[in-house]
Structure formats: C-alpha cells, structure tokens
Amino acid sequence: DIAMTQSPDSLAVSLGEGATINCKSSQSILFNSNNKNYLAWYQQKPGQPPKLLIYWASIRESGVPDRFSGSGSGTDFTLSISSLQAEDVAVYYCQQYYDTPYTFGQGTKLEIK
Amino acid sequence: EVQLVESGGGLVQPGGSLRLSCAASGFTFSTFWMHWVRQAPGKGLVWVSRINSDESSITYADSVKGRFTISRDNAKNTLYLQMNSLRVEDTAVYYCARRRPRVGATNDAFDIWGQGTMVTVSS
Numbered sequence: 001d002i003a004m005t006q007s008p009d010s011l012a013v014s015l016g017e018g019a020t021i022n023c024k025s026s027q028s029i030l031f032n033s034n035n036k037n038y039l040a041w042y043q044q045k046p047g048q049p050p051k052l053l054i055y056w057a058s059i060r061e062s063g064v065p066d067r068f069s070g071s072g073s074g075t076d077f078t079l080s081i082s083s084l085q086a087e088d089v090a091v092y093y094c095q096q097y098y099d100t101p102y103t104f105g106q107g108t109k110l111e112i113k
Numbered sequence: 114e115v116q117l118v119e120s121g122g123g124l125v126q127p128g129g130s131l132r133l134s135c136a137a138s139g140f141t142f143s144t145f146w147m148h149w150v151r152q153a154p155g156k157g158l159v160w161v162s163r164i165n166s167d168e169s170s171i172t173y174a175d176s177v178k179g180r181f182t183i184s185r186d187n188a189k190n191t192l193y194l195q196m197n198s199l200r201v202e203d204t205a206v207y208y209c210a211r212r213r214p215r216v217g218a219t220n221d222a223f224d225i226w227g228q229g230t231m232v233t234v235s236s
Contacts, residue, residue, distance in 0.1 A: 040222035042158075049208055049226035050150075050158065061224065093158055097220045101174045102148075102160040 002026050002096050006105035012113040019081040021108045023094035028074045031098065038098035041070055041079045044107075045090045053092075054079065086112065115139035115225055117209050122230030129199050129234070135192040135209030135227055143187035146212035148223060149194050151205035151232075161207070162194065170219070177203075199234045206231050 003026040013019045029038045037057035042050035052061045054070035057077055067082040081088055089112060094105040121133040135147070149161040162173045162183040171183055182195040192209050207230050210223035 038220055042223075044158075049228055050223075051226070052213075052222055052224050055213065055222035055224075095158070095222070097222055099220070100160075100163070100172045102163075102220075104158040104160070107157045 001101055002029065002099060002103050004094055004096055004103050004105040006092075006094055006108050008108060009106065010109040010111065012111045013081075013084045014113045015086065016083050017113075019084055019088075019110060021079045021092050021094075021110070023072075023077040023079070023105050025075045025077075025096055029096045029098040030074050037073050037077070038096055039070075039072070039077050040095045040097060041068075042093045042095065042104075043088075043090045044093065050093065081110075084110075084112070117211065117225055117227035119207065119209055119227045119230035122207065122232045124233045124235065125199055126236050127199060127201055127234055130195070130197045131199065131232060133194040133196065133207055133209075133230055133232070135194075137190045137192065137211075140211075140225075142185075142190040145214065146219070146221075147185065147192045148210045148212060149183060149192075150208045150210055150223070150226075151203075152208070152229075153202075153205045156205075159205075163212075164192070165219075196232070199232075201234050204232060204234050 005024045007022045039057040041054040044050045058070045069080045071078050091107045116138045118136045148163045164183045180198045184193045209227045211225040213221040213224045215221050
C-alpha cells in the first residue's frame with residue numbers, strides 16, 4: 001500500500017496570512033505515460049463530508065477559491081492557502097489515487113491563531 | 114442538483130449485518146465509477162471499495178474483503194454496500210463518493226460525496 005504522510009498534524013495561522021500543508025507519499029504517484037500526479041486534496045469541515053479542492057496535484061476544482069493552490073510531483077506535494085479566511089478552518093487531507101487501496105494522509109487541522 | 118444520499122446505517126451487534134444504500138440524483142449515475150469511504154469517530158478517511166459502471170470491476174480494501182460486498186442498481190440510481198460479519202472496528206460514518214467524470218480511465222479523485230450514514234457495531 002502507498003502510505004501518505006502529512007505535516008504538520010495541526011496548524012494555527014492568523015487571518016490573512018498564508019498556510020502550507022505538506023504531503024509525502026511512500027512511493028512516486030507520478031504516472032509516466034501521462035505525466036500526471038495522482039494526488040488530490042480535500043477539505044473537511046466539522047459535521048460535513050469532504051470536499052474536493054485540488055486534483056492532479058495542482059488543478060483547482062470548479063468553484064474553489066483561487067487562494068487555494070497545489071504543487072509538487074513524484075512523492076512530495078504541498079497545499080497552499082494564500083490568505084487565510086475564517087471559513088478555511090477545517091481538516092485537510094491529501095489522497096493518492098494512483099493505485100488501490102486509495103490512501104489518505106492522516107489529516108492536518110487548520111485553525112485561526 | 115447533483116446529490117448522493119446515504120441511508121441504512123444504525124446500531125448492530127458484532128457479527129451482524131447491515132446494507133447501506135446511496136441514492137444518486139442529478140447526474141447519469143450509470144456512467145460513473147462509485148466508491149465507499151469510511152471515517153471512524155474522530156479519525157481520518159479510509160477508502161473501502163469501488164465499483165465501475167457495469168459492475169465488471171470491483172475492488173475492496175483488505176480490511177473488508179470477504180465481508181463486504183459493493184453493488185449497484187443503475188435502473189434505480191442506487192449504490193449499495195452489504196456489510197456482513199461486522200466488527201467493532203467497522204464503526205464509522207460511511208460515505209459514498211463519485212469518481213470524477215473521465216472517459217476511458219479508472220483512477221481519479223472523488224468530486225461528489227454524500228453526507229454519510231453512521232454505522233455503530235457494539236454489543
């Protein structure tokens with residue numbers, strides 16, 4: 001199985017400041033034939049299901065604010081939030097869909113400082 | 114509106130069975146790969162199973178293989194998860210999720226999620 005490890009486990013950021021969450025896979029999730037990284041980011045607010053933010057490591061889902069961005073390739077990935085808003089308080093998960101079992105990171109809890 | 118609505122959760126004793134349903138609306142259900150993902154109380158997300166559009170390709174997590182069965186009824190726009198030999202560690206919110214639309218591909222992210230249904234396995 002491909003293990004996904006996020007860092008940090010929790011993060012407190014002031015409103016308007018930037019936030020960065022890292023995700024590392026235990027093996028490359030870059031598919032060479034199409035040069036795509038099989039990595040997604042989800043946001044989960046309390047009592048709600050996860051919401052897709054980013055897929056193919058860097059493509060923003062429709063309707064997701066452009067303050068969210070994804071980067072990275074191979075085994076190392078980053079979710080960045082450029083200017084934290086109150087509504088961004090949530091747990092963020094990375095997921096690899098390169099191979100089954102699809103695996104998620106343990107989650108990063110983002111709070112307001 | 115594109116929507117997934119789960120039902121069928123509840124309290125069951127260890128060794129018991131439950132069948133979860135996921136009713137889809139607002140999209141052509143029969144053309145999409147579908148998944149089940151679970152989340153134990155206060156814990157992270159764990160993928161459970163997937164099924165393709167015509168049930169010809171089905172995959173399970175090792176933790177549920179041989180105990181859970183995923184299926185679908187495209188005429189009823191409904192996804193199912195039959196859960197047998199339930200264990201305390203199966204206690205979780207179970208979400209159904211739709212794979213992003215992409216022709217001719219198997220693996221992709223999950224773009225639509227249901228609200229989830231709680232399954233509690235306890236004596």
